[in-house]
Amino acid sequence: MKSKKNNWLSRAVALLLPLLLLAGAALAQTNAAEPEMADALRANGKIYVVVLVLVIIVTGLLVYLIRLDGKVSRLEKEVNN
Amino acid sequence: MKWWKYLTIVLLLYTVVMGFLGHVPRLAILNETERNLYFHVPMWFGMTIILLASVINSIRYLRNPSARLDTLAHESAKTGILLGVLGLLTGSLWARYTWGTWWTTDVKLNGAAVTMLIYAAYLVLRGSVSDEQQRARLSAIYNIFAFSAAIPLLFIMPRLAEASLHPGMGGNPGFSKYDLDSGMRLVFYPAVIGWTLLGVWITEVACRFAFVKEKIYEKQEKQLA
Numbered sequence: 001m002k003s004k005k006n007n008w009l010s011r012a013v014a015l016l017l018p019l020l021l022l023a024g025a026a027l028a029q030t031n032a033a034e035p036e037m038a039d040a041l042r043a044n045g046k047i048y049v050v051v052l053v054l055v056i057i058v059t060g061l062l063v064y065l066i067r068l069d070g071k072v073s074r075l076e077k078e079v080n081n
Numbered sequence: 082m083k084w085w086k087y088l089t090i091v092l093l094l095y096t097v098v099m100g101f102l103g104h105v106p107r108l109a110i111l112n113e114t115e116r117n118l119y120f121h122v123p124m125w126f127g128m129t130i131i132l133l134a135s136v137i138n139s140i141r142y143l144r145n146p147s148a149r150l151d152t153l154a155h156e157s158a159k160t161g162i163l164l165g166v167l168g169l170l171t172g173s174l175w176a177r178y179t180w181g182t183w184w185t186t187d188v189k190l191n192g193a194a195v196t197m198l199i200y201a202a203y204l205v206l207r208g209s210v211s212d213e214q215q216r217a218r219l220s221a222i223y224n225i226f227a228f229s230a231a232i233p234l235l236f237i238m239p240r241l242a243e244a245s246l247h248p249g250m251g252g253n254p255g256f257s258k259y260d261l262d263s264g265m266r267l268v269f270y271p272a273v274i275g276w277t278l279l280g281v282w283i284t285e286v287a288c289r290f291a292f293v294k295e296k297i298y299e300k301q302e303k304q305l306a
Contacts, residue, residue: 051101
C-alpha cells in the first residue's frame with residue numbers, strides 16, 4: 001500500500017519535472033529576448049569598480065593638468081619679475 | 082585658478098559617474114555601448130569648436146600679424162587634432178563591437194579621416210618652414226583652407242550621401258535628435274561642455290608655456306647683445 005503511493009508520487013514528479021524544466025527554459029528564453037544590459041553587474045555592485053577606476057583616471061589627468069598649469073604660472077611670474 | 086577650470090573638473094567627474102550609473106534606454110545591438118555617446122561624441126564637438134577657434138586666430142593673424150596670434154592658432158589646431166584622433170580611435174572601437182568591423186567605407190568615417198589628414202598636413206607644413214614669419218603666414222593661409230575643407234567633409238557631404246551606418250541620417254551627421262533619450266541629455270550636454278572645456282584648458286596651458294618660452298629667449302638674446 002505504502003509503496004504503491006510512493007510509486008504514484010514518483011510518477012507524478014517524473015511527469016511534472018520535464019514540464020517544469022521546459023517552462024523554465026521557455027522563461028529563460030523570454031528573458032534572453034530582451035536586450036542584454038549590465039543589470040547583474042550593477043546589482044552586485046561591480047559597475048562601481050569601473051566608475052571608480054574612471055574617476056581615478058580622470059582625477060589623475062586633471063591633477064596633472066592643474067600642476068602643469070601651476071608650473072607655467074610660476075614660470076610666468078619668474079619671467080615677468 | 083579661473084572659474085571655468087573648476088567647472089571643467091565638476092562637469093567631467095559628473096560625466097564619468099553619471100555616464101555609467103545614469104539610465105539609458107534598452108536597445109538591441111548597442112546595449113551598454115550607447116554610453117559611448119558621453120565620451121566619443123563630445124570629442125567631435127570639442128574638436129570642431131577648437132578648430133573654429135584656431136581658424137579665427139589664423140584670420141586675425143593675417144589681418145594683424147603677431148607671434149601671439151600664430152601661437153594661439155597653432156596650439157588650438159594641435160588640441161583639435163588630438164581630440165579628432167581620439168574621436169577616430171574610439172569610433173573605430175565602437176564600430177568593431179556594433180557594426181562588426183573596425184572601419185567601413187562610410188561617408189562619415191572617411192570624411193572624418195580625410196579631415197584629420199588635412200590637419201596633419203598643417204603640422205607638416207609648419208615643421209617644414211624655418212623662418213618664423215613665413216611659417217606663421219603660410220600656415221595661417223593653409224589653416225583657412227583646412228577648415229573650409231573640413232566643414233563640407235564633416236557636415237555637408239554626409240547630408241548628401243544616400244546611406245550611412247553612422248547614426249543621424251538625413252539630419253545632423255553626428256546623431257539624430259530622436260536618438261537622444263531625455264535622460265541621456267542630462268548627461269550628454271554637460272559631457273560636451275566638460276570635454277570641450279578640457280580641450281580649451283589644455284590649449285590655454287600650451288599657449289602660456291609657448292609665450293613664457295618666447296619671453297625667456299628674448300631675455301637671453303638681450304643679455305647676449
